[in-house]
Amino acid sequence: MTGQPYEQEWDAVPPGSVPPPPPYGAPSAQGQPPAYGQPAPYGAVPPYGAVPPYGAVPLHGAVPPYGAVPPYGAAPPYGAVPPYVPPYGQPAPYGPGWAPVPPAWPDGPGRPGSATTAAVLxxxxxxxxxxxxxxxLVAVLTxxxxxxxxxxxxLGLPCAAGLITGAARLLGRCSPVVxxxxxxxSVVVLFLALVVGAASQDADSxxxxxxxxxxxxxxxxxxxVFARLPRTVGWAGSRP
Incomplete structure (x- = not known):
């Protein structure tokens, strides 16, 4: 003592009365988790929703939480068959589940306007x-x-049947020959009727x-004319 009321001797606290701090990484008395980077004991399960530290390996058999996305490049489960994606620019192969690729032709896979016009006509x-x-026919029969x-x-009756049949076949991408x-x-029948009329009828008729x-x-x-256009014939001839 120096005689001053506010001074205290250095030996007022006896040695050993203050406990030493816990070692690095050891849990404290209040049950606090270990410091960052310390591994959990074997068999310990982290609480639900806890995020493991970066780079930590999950326990064997652990199921990721709902909505978790596997890292890029992760392998699919055993037995899973990924869908086949053909390389860019190559058609898909034929087989179950694959639609046939329409054959290419100069105007594309769609029906050209000349073929549609020919069918409508x-x-x-x-x-x-x-x-x-x-x-x-009714006039002749009566x-x-x-x-x-x-x-x-x-004779126009069979011509009419052929025109309707040929138009339907052309819409189905068949040959426009019919x-x-x-x-x-039909044109031949009209001129034939004119020739027959000229040989047997008067001028007024x-x-x-x-x-x-x-x-x-x-x-x-x-x-x-439209049935014989190159675009119509080419489109009908490229049928798969």
Missing amino acids: GFVTGGLTALVSLAF GEEDDPITITLL LFASALA IVGFTVFLVLALPLPVVTA
């Missing part, structure tokens, strides 16, 4: 030809008409039929 021409031919021109125009041949046959010929001729001619 085939339906229209065939329908009108069938209506006119049926009207002539005795109202018996001239050679009307009888010759009855459509083209039926349209050409020929003039009237000529007007009918001019009105009826464009449809089968245009149908035959």
Whole structure:
């Protein structure tokens, strides 16, 4: 003692009365977890939702929490077959679950406009030809008409059936030969009726039929032209 009331001797605290600090990494008396980087004892299970430190290896058989994403490059489970993805630019192989790749042609896999136009014209021409031919057939059967021109125009019935059949086949990507041949046959029937009428009818009948010929001729001619266009024939010929 120096005699001052606020001073204290250095030996006021006896040696050994203060416990030493715990070693590094050891749990404290309050149950605090070990310091970062210390491994957990064998068999200890971390609490639910706890995130292990970076680089830590999970216990054997541990299930990751719901929604966890495996790291990039992780191998799939044993027995899992990953879906086959063909390389870029190569078509998928044929087999179960694979759709056949449409064959390539200059205008792509879609139906060209010329083929669609030819089919539509085939339906229209065939329908009108069938209506006119049926009207002539009724007139001949009832005795109202018996001239050679009307009888010759009855040949338009098989032409109408061929036009409709050929148009339906073309929409199914079949050859346009049936459509083209039926349209050409319709043109031949019209000119044949004109020749027969010119040989057996008077001038007034020929003039009237000529007007009918001019009105009826464009449809089968245009149908035959569109059925023989290279794009129509090429598209129908590239059917798989």
